[in-house]
Amino acid sequence: MLQDILVTGLVNGGVYALLAIGFSLIFGVARIVNIAHTAFYMLAAYCFYTLLTKTGLGFVLSALISVGGVTVFSVVCYRLVIEPVREHEAAVLIATIALALIFQELMLFTFGGHFLGIPSTLEGAVRFLGVSIPYQRLLILVVAAVMLVGVWFILYRTRLGLAIRATANDLEVANLMGMNVHRVAMATVAISVALASVAGVVVAPVFVVDPFMWLAPLVTMLAIVVLGGLGSLKGSLIGALIIGYVEAITVFAVPAGAYLKGAVALLIMVAVLLARPEGLFGVAFEEER
């Protein structure tokens, strides 16, 4: 049983990590409360499904068009919906909830409530410690690792990253220092949605595509980013692994309570926040500004 928990927790943690990186960037680093983040993940999954199964473009081309198309679309949405209300966090929250619901209803109208399946990019499975792991899940682990390194590189080794961190730290001062804060925010949204789209393309084949698929990951992502600590990519990765392992342990320890795995994960988050309000690796709130 121990090896089952170790392997299952790691693989599921990888899935969550890939989903959490983009959310960590937009919510944790740039502090834009984009509730529509996972709705873009849903859009990318639908886009990928349509291109792959209806046009026969193949995995690579379908993936590139999906990620590119949804990223460009997110920039348009940012300019039209988020930017005008950017200074009012509550308004951003409400506007992005509305966006997510509009996307959901559009998908419901276009594709109906059918549950759709995307073929795996990599077929087959490998046995490790007596546990069967599909190659698609290993691909997710690899992509998650690459994305993490990529985001870290952008944030800490480029001028754009410096600008993102500066505007997140103090918007007004960044503006006074001559930074184009709107353009920086737009770039942040584009990068984070690109990450969500990559997740949609790589993760969707192991899940089911449907108009409501954005809701469950949203709650989990919030939990992971808050648990790991706002602003910490390392925290998001560790938060994702913790949630993955907590869920695996719940299922193995209390099989009849498997449906509680999400709730147990959220309970852990609350417990961590009570003991350490800034999250595991976050900056203490008092020191932020």
Place this chain on the structure above:
Amino acid sequence: MLRSFTGGLAALALAGVVSSAQAQTIKIAILGPMSFVQGENHWAGAEMARDEINKAGGINVGGKRMQIELIRADTNEMTSVPDATNAVERVITRDKVDFLIGGFRSEAVLAMQEVAMDYKKIFLGAGAAHSKLGLNVEQNYARYKYWFRYTPTKDVDLARTLFAVMGSIAQQVRTDLKTDTPKVAILAEKAVWTEGLIAAAQKNLPAMKMEVAGLWQPSATATDVTAELSAIDRAGAHIVFTMLSGPVGISVGRQMGERNMKAVAWGINVEGQKDEFWKAAAGKAQYVSTLDTYAEVEMTPKTIPFVRAFKERFKKSPTYNAATYDAILFLKANIEQVGSLDADKLVDAMEKAEHVGTGSIVTFDKRHDLVWAVGKTAGIAVQWQDGQKVPFWPPNVKGMKPFKLPAR
């Protein structure tokens, strides 16, 4: 003055004509989640019945021929029970329907039943299995007598079918795998409708010389069951007894295939009843089996012609919700017998009627639930084999094929 008087007369005459034309139709509301497969099948089955009846001259109501008019009511019951009750209220008060047919989610249908009973409208259920719907009739007949569950059988009877099929699968496992006591893992979504089935399984399986390897209960909307399947694999289960109505059914089928599991899945998998299941599970759901209603087998003399006509018209197989077709024909038979649309008279007739439908031979008990019998209302069992939904139970029905176990 004369012109306005003439105009008034013309308007009155026109109103009379319109009123008369309206009186020529019998309005039936088809209630279902229309963006989902269940609602699509509700509507498709009803359309077939309407077209067939209207083409043949309509329904003879005491010597007067009346056409059927269907009112499409999207209940949105998958996401909102209040939306479902609002839809019922709307079709009754605004569209002035005579009858209600449909419904899917038990939680929503229980609420819709209340509204229908408030207005004393005959409501033929075509989707929900919860026992409470029929229990209401028994406990308060005067109020709930207008409710009849046309399909499926109530949850307790679904269990009887499940165990009958389970017995034959277990026998095959014993023979093929040389084991006296097959291990069964119960994989049931957390929902009201599975509670009774789980209790029955935990009690009956040991009595049927099977070992319960454990109970796993994912959420109905879970999209990832790898941890559950990993635990089931480790428990050495031969059979995975599924009770799944949500998208988790697709995840189970797909992920069992991806993990190359040797256990075979049998039970209720509502998603597995749909033609789209194989594709949704990315072609991985080999040997997943489920309770079902329609296949090209001779359940009744009407089954094969109906299934073929449905496939030709809608380019896919019917699910059990398409029994709205039978429900409308059942209504027609009773209206013609009674010669009236009076709900109380129709209830009396329907309680005594036997109707040969396309998927079952229907009679009702005192709860207005279907009388369960293998070969009549118990349904069929199907298994996915190489992308095809293959019927395998009851074995005595013409057209059944062998059930297969995964290679070990």
